[in-house]
Amino acid sequence: MQTEFPEWNVWLTSISEQWAVMALAGPKARDILSDLVEGIDISNEAMPHMSVREGKIAGIPTRLFRVSFSGELGFEINVPADYGEALMRVLADRVKEADGCLYGTETMHVLRAEKGFIIVGQDTDGTLTPKDAGVGWAVSKKKADFVGKLGLQRPDLVAKGSKQLVGLLTEDPNEVLEEGAQVVLDPNQTVPIKMIGHVSSSYWSENLGRSIAIATVIDGPEKMDETVHVSKIFGDDLSFVKAKISSMIFLDPDGERTNA
Numbered sequence: 001m002q003t004e005f006p007e008w009n010v011w012l013t014s015i016s017e018q019w020a021v022m023a024l025a026g027p028k029a030r031d032i033l034s035d036l037v038e039g040i041d042i043s044n045e046a047m048p049h050m051s052v053r054e055g056k057i058a059g060i061p062t063r064l065f066r067v068s069f070s071g072e073l074g075f076e077i078n079v080p081a082d083y084g085e086a087l088m089r090v091l092a093d094r095v096k097e098a099d100g101c102l103y104g105t106e107t108m109h110v111l112r113a114e115k116g117f118i119i120v121g122q123d124t125d126g127t128l129t130p131k132d133a134g135v136g137w138a139v140s141k142k143k144a145d146f147v148g149k150l151g152l153q154r155p156d157l158v159a160k161g162s163k164q165l166v167g168l169l170t171e172d173p174n175e176v177l178e179e180g181a182q183v184v185l186d187p188n189q190t191v192p193i194k195m196i197g198h199v200s201s202s203y204w205s206e207n208l209g210r211s212i213a214i215a216t217v218i219d220g221p222e223k224m225d226e227t228v229h230v231s232k233i234f235g236d237d238l239s240f241v242k243a244k245i246s247s248m249i250f251l252d253p254d255g256e257r258t259n260a
Contacts, residue, residue: 044259177202
């Protein structure tokens with residue numbers, strides 16, 4: 001703002017570090033929270049997915065978000081930072097009593113990929129438009145103008161042949177693709193081999209009992225159910241793994257868990 005509006009007498013101060021945030025996810029999340037929250041109706045009818053409420057939790061002022069990056073019924077709890085550890089201990093005890101456990105970043109990565117939730121900067125780059133990422137529905141069709149609208153109208157960004165996000169299911173369910181591996185249509189073509197995309201996320205899914213992957217592929221949605229070949233990065237010889245293009249949503253496509 002100093003650069004664009006030097007005549008303004010305005011200061012901005014980030015307060016992010018003044019808040020502690022923790023996620024509570026899973027089919028028992030609402031039960032665990034129910035007798036801790038005050039002044040908030042957390043029923044599905046009163047607080048649906050993607051809503052936010054203010055009240056108290058365990059006597060602590062809170063901003064409670066009904067959001068999920070796990071694909072499960074989830075809440076993100078925001079409290080003043082000084083109360084973060086104390087509340088975390090209370091929740092951890094409640095979760096343990098409900099036969100749950102703490103989960104970290106690696107688990108979160110697998111859960112979000114099963115649900116087809118992308119990570120900006122890992123599954124996207126500066127060339128991927130909202131439509132390419134499968135979230136074109138979020139871009140307004142009615143607003144006369146908004147930040148980024150002009151960019152979305154550039155010929156190169158609306159032309160056919162752009163890379164778009166899709167899922168990949170390996171022919172051998174036990175084969176886990178390597179992130180960064182290149183996707184080709186014909187592995188037998190002469191060098192230089194034409195690449196049509198690359199793997200951006202790849203994991204073993206214990207829920208599904210198989211590997212899953214997310215990739216950017218040229219006109220990917222139009223190639224649904226087609227077989228492609230994915231390179232193996234490590235090793236002395238160039239080799240490929242067969243995979244089928246699929247939806248990015250590998251688990252709970254109707255959102256029944258998220259919206260429980």
